[in-house]
Structure formats: structure tokens, C-alpha cells
Amino acid sequence: xxxxxxxxxxxxxxxxxxxxxxxxxxxxxxxxxxxxxxxxxxxxxxxxxxxxxxxxxxxxxxxxxxxxxxxxxxxxxxxxxxxxxxxxxxxxxxxxxxxxxxxxxxxxxxxxxxxxxxxxxxxxxxxxxxxxxxxxxxxxxxxxxxxxxxxxxxxxxxxxxxxxxxxxxxxxxxxxxxxxxxxxxxxxxxxxxxxxxxxxxxxxxxxxxxxxxxxxxxxxxxxxxxxxxxxxxxxxxxxxxxxxxxxxxxx
Numbered sequence: 438x439x440x441x442x443x444x445x446x447x448x449x450x451x452x453x454x455x456x457x458x459x460x461x462x463x464x465x466x467x468x469x470x471x472x473x474x475x476x477x478x479x480x481x482x483x484x485x486x487x488x489x490x491x492x493x494x495x496x497x498x499x500x501x502x503x504x505x506x507x508x509x510x511x512x513x514x515x516x517x518x519x520x521x522x523x524x525x526x527x528x529x530x531x532x533x534x535x536x537x538x539x540x541x542x543x544x545x546x547x548x549x550x551x552x553x554x555x556x557x558x559x560x561x562x563x564x565x566x567x568x569x570x571x572x573x574x575x576x577x578x579x580x581x582x583x584x585x586x587x588x589x590x591x592x593x594x595x596x597x598x599x600x601x602x603x604x605x606x607x608x609x610x611x612x613x614x615x616x617x618x619x620x621x622x623x624x625x626x627x628x629x630x631x632x633x634x635x636x637x638x639x640x641x642x643x644x645x646x647x648x649x650x651x652x653x654x655x656x657x658x659x660x661x662x663x664x665x666x667x668x669x670x671x672x673x674x675x676x677x678x679x680x681x682x683x684x685x686x687x688x
Contacts, residue, residue, distance in 0.1 A: 438457075446671060447671050454677050459489070463493050467497075479510070480509060485582050486518075489583060489636040498536060498541055513549050515580055515621070516591040517529065518619060582634065587614075588659035593663075595658055595659070600660055602623045634672050635672070638679055642679040649662055
């Protein structure tokens with residue numbers, strides 16, 4: 438495993454190949470959960486969509502059932518598509534049904550999906566209100582994120598209004614390039630979390646990862662560049678295939 442401090446806001450962790458990286462990500466998730474439960478009596482996590490989080494959730498729901506006190510876990514989501522919860526493209530459906538989190542003994546009243554399929558602006562405001570009510574200081578123990586082929590993260594897409602938001606925690610974001618609305622956490626919400634993890638796996642992400650990590654800062658072009666602060670660093674968990682274009686620059 439290799440660890441690089443890219444700058445004051447971002448740490449890169451390269452556990453190895455695909456399987457080694459998934460294993461590290463799962464064990465890191467479990468560690469975050471147990472530390473939070475021991476320190477504060479609960480683990481409040483915002484889940485992400487995407488293929489890598491899906492594999493993490495599958496591992497948690499099959500091989501780590503006894504590794505966490507699931508009665509003390511609270512599930513939120515960092516973004517959602519404008520789809521009902523039974524849609525195969527819903528982030529909620531992926532995590533709960535396809536990846537099996539519904540099989541874990543998490544109390545149903547501690548699972549808070551984003552209702553993005555209707556009245557998305559009102560429901561974004563309601564989701565923020567729920568966070569402020571239930572999450573002390575609106576500070577998540579862990580926010581899970583991925584990175585798209587265009588450098589977006591959550592539903593913070595290039596050149597969208599959500600990139601400019603500095604006060605709200607959750608916003609309805611119109612994504613012109615996809616001709617749809619998305620509900621998403623803002624940087625304000627993401628960057629105050631105790632742990633922020635971006636998972637990037639696969640050779641198909643090597644080119645965009647190189648641009649995001651090594652290009653001059655430009656959150657409008659590459660929104661994932663703006664994740665992490667000096668006080669709340671972002672941890673990038675990256676496999677060998679995704680990191681192949683940046684290793685020569687890291688030494």
C-alpha cells in the first residue's frame with residue numbers, strides 16, 4: 438500500500454489491485470463506523486451511487502455482518518437521481534436492494550432516502566432540514582463519493598449552479614448536459630464531514646483522475662477538485678489501474 442499527501446486538502450491511498458482496494462475500502466468503512474459508535478454512540482454515513490460503492494455495500498452485507506453494531510447506523514445519501522426507490526437506476530435501490538444493505542439489521546427509521554422523483558426543490562429543502570435535525574452540527578461521520586468521467590462528484594456536475602452554493606447543505610441541481618435535475622449534497626455539507634472518501638477504481642478512470650489531481654484548481658471544470666479542506670481532508674482511495682497515469686508525478 439502506498440500513501441501520498443498530495444496537498445493540504447487531499448490524501449491519496451493506493452492499496453493495490455482492484456480486490457485489494459475494495460478490501461481496504463470496506464475495512465476503512467468498518468473502522469470509521471466503529472470509531473464513531475465508540476466515540477459518539479452512532480455512525481452517520483452518507484452513501485454514494487456507483488459501481489465501487491456497490492461492491493463495498495455487497496461486502497458489508499455478506500462478509501461484515503458481525504463487524505458493526507448495525508442498530509447504531511444511520512444511512513443518508515449524498516445524491517440521487519429523479520427516480521422512484523424501486524428504479525434500478527436509483528442510488529437508494531442499488532444500495533438497499535441490489536447490494537443487500539436491506540438485509541442488515543439497521544432500523545428502518547434510521548434510513549433516510551432522498552425523495553428526488555417529485556417536488557425536488559422542496560424535497561431538497563426537507564432533506565436538509567432532516568439533516569440539521571438529526572445530525573449534530575450537520576457533520577457526517579463519513580461521506581462516500583465517487584468520480585465521474587467528467588470529474589463530477591455526487592451530483593456536482595461541471596458548470597452547474599450547485600458549484601456556487603455556499604450556505605445550503607442539499608440542493609436541487611439542474612444538470613443541462615443530462616437534461617435532468619438531481620438532488621445533491623453541496624460542498625458545504627461534504628467538506629465538514631469527519632471523513633470524506635472518494636473511491637476511484639479502474640483503468641477507464643486513469644485519464645480523468647490525472648486531470649483532476651494534477652491540473653490547476655478549477656472546480657467549475659472538475660468539481661471533484663473542490664472536495665476536502667485543510668481541516669477536513671479528503672481521502673482518495675485509488676486502485677493500481679486508475680492511478681497508472683499519476684504515479685510518475687508522485688514519485
